Amino acid sequence: MEGPSGVVALVLAETAAGGAALLWLTGLWGRVRRGFFVLTGSVALACGLLATLAAAAAVSGSVSSSLRVAVLLTAATTALLGISLAALILRADRVGFGAGILSVPVAVVMLVALARVSGPSFLSAAAQLLAGAAFMGAAMDGLLLGHWYLVDRKLGREPIGRYAVMLIAAVALEALAVALLGFGEGSVAGPGFSPFLGIAGLSTWLALGMVACTGLIAILIRASLRTPRSRAVQAATGFFYLAVITAFTAEMAAKVGFLG
Numbered sequence: 001m002e003g004p005s006g007v008v009a010l011v012l013a014e015t016a017a018g019g020a021a022l023l024w025l026t027g028l029w030g031r032v033r034r035g036f037f038v039l040t041g042s043v044a045l046a047c048g049l050l051a052t053l054a055a056a057a058a059v060s061g062s063v064s065s066s067l068r069v070a071v072l073l074t075a076a077t078t079a080l081l082g083i084s085l086a087a088l089i090l091r092a093d094r095v096g097f098g099a100g101i102l103s104v105p106v107a108v109v110m111l112v113a114l115a116r117v118s119g120p121s122f123l124s125a126a127a128q129l130l131a132g133a134a135f136m137g138a139a140m141d142g143l144l145l146g147h148w149y150l151v152d153r154k155l156g157r158e159p160i161g162r163y164a165v166m167l168i169a170a171v172a173l174e175a176l177a178v179a180l181l182g183f184g185e186g187s188v189a190g191p192g193f194s195p196f197l198g199i200a201g202l203s204t205w206l207a208l209g210m211v212a213c214t215g216l217i218a219i220l221i222r223a224s225l226r227t228p229r230s231r232a233v234q235a236a237t238g239f240f241y242l243a244v245i246t247a248f249t250a251e252m253a254a255k256v257g258f259l260g
Contacts, residue, residue, distance in 0.1 A: 005057040006118070007255040011136070012051035013074055013114060014129060014251065017107035018137020019044040020081060022166065024100045028159060034088055036148045040141055041085040041100065048078030055114075070113035077107045107133075124180045131170070131177035132251050138167040139214070139240065139247040142221070146237025157225055160236055164221040167243065171215040178207045178254050203256045210250030217243045 023040045052074045080103035087096035111133060115125035142163035149155055181204045217239050224235040 005054050007252060009051050009054035009057075009074075010114060010118065010129065010255045011132070011248070011251045012047045012054060013077075013110060014132040015136040015140055016044045016048035016051055016077065016081065017104075017111055018133035018135070019047065019140050020077075020100065020107055020137075021104045021133065022137040022141045022163070024097075024104055026162060026166070029097060032145075032148065032155065032159060033152055034091075034093070035151060036145065037096070037100070038085065038088050039148065040144050041081060041088065043140065043144060045078065045081040045085055048074070048081050052078050064117070066113070067117045070110070070117050073106065073110040073113050077103055077110050080106055128177040128180060128254070131173040132254070134166075134170040135174040135211075135214075135247055136251060138163060138170045139243045142167055143237065143240040143244050146233060146240050149233045149237070157233060160233060161222070161225050164218060164225060164236065167218040168215065168222065171211060171218055174250065174254075175208065175211050175215075178204060178211060178250070181207070181254065203253045207250045207254035210246045210253065214243050214246040214250060217246065 019040060023037065023044070028036070052071065055071045055074050080099050084096045084099035084103060087093070087099060108130070111129040112126055115122055115129050118125050118129075142160065145160050145163055149160070221236045221239045221243070224232050224239065226232075229235075
């Protein structure tokens with residue numbers, strides 16, 4: 001897997017995996033209405049579909065069995081997300097919940113498979129993809145939950161506060177993962193990338209800068225939720241908008257260095 005299509009495939013696969021994991025494993029089921037799971041599941045499904053298409057487009061030359069398995073696992077994760085979403089829409093909650101929970105371990109295996117065909121070091125690649133999934137998932141799910149408060153006015157602040165804490169933790173993991181890329185001055189950007197990104201580890205520095213910005217935003221989200229103002233959740237949602245932008249930029253830059 002290589003080139004811009006590979007970068008897009010990895011970032012979208014991380015978003016789908018992280019979004020699903022933080023949706024189904026954070027204790028929101030039964031506390032937040034079904035509509036939120038439909039909303040977030042739809043976004044995760046869209047990311048999974050696009051990741052599958054991008055992964056297939058990133059394949060060039062002879063296809064190894066490991067790469068074929070990685071693409072198939074991406075498609076399998078997407079299928080489970082689709083089944084979960086369809087069941088929730090049809091109000092088959094048990095099926096939707098079961099498929100959603102099952103999609104999480106399959107998504108983890110997908111990331112591990114992508115790590116095997118993406119990075120020079122398997123352990124480093126796996127750590128970066130898993131950290132990126134937590135990073136993107138916390139930012140995306142937090143933004144969607146903030147919007148859900150416009151629908152469910154009686155929902156307390158605890159769920160969005162939990163996502164703010166998870167985003168702070170994910171920032172720390174992401175910073176460590178990006179640092180694994182190194183800052184070598186002799187790096188060369190891969191085909192399809194701007195040669196400037198290979199100068200003195202520029203993509204790594206750009207990724208770290210955006211991760212730091214996301215960390216500052218996460219702290220501001222947490223601080224805004226501690227105020228008694230009625231519009232605190234709206235302020236937090238606005239900050240989550242910025243967090244999604246900076247997190248996405250950080251991950252794109254990190255994966256350029258990762259594949260470059």
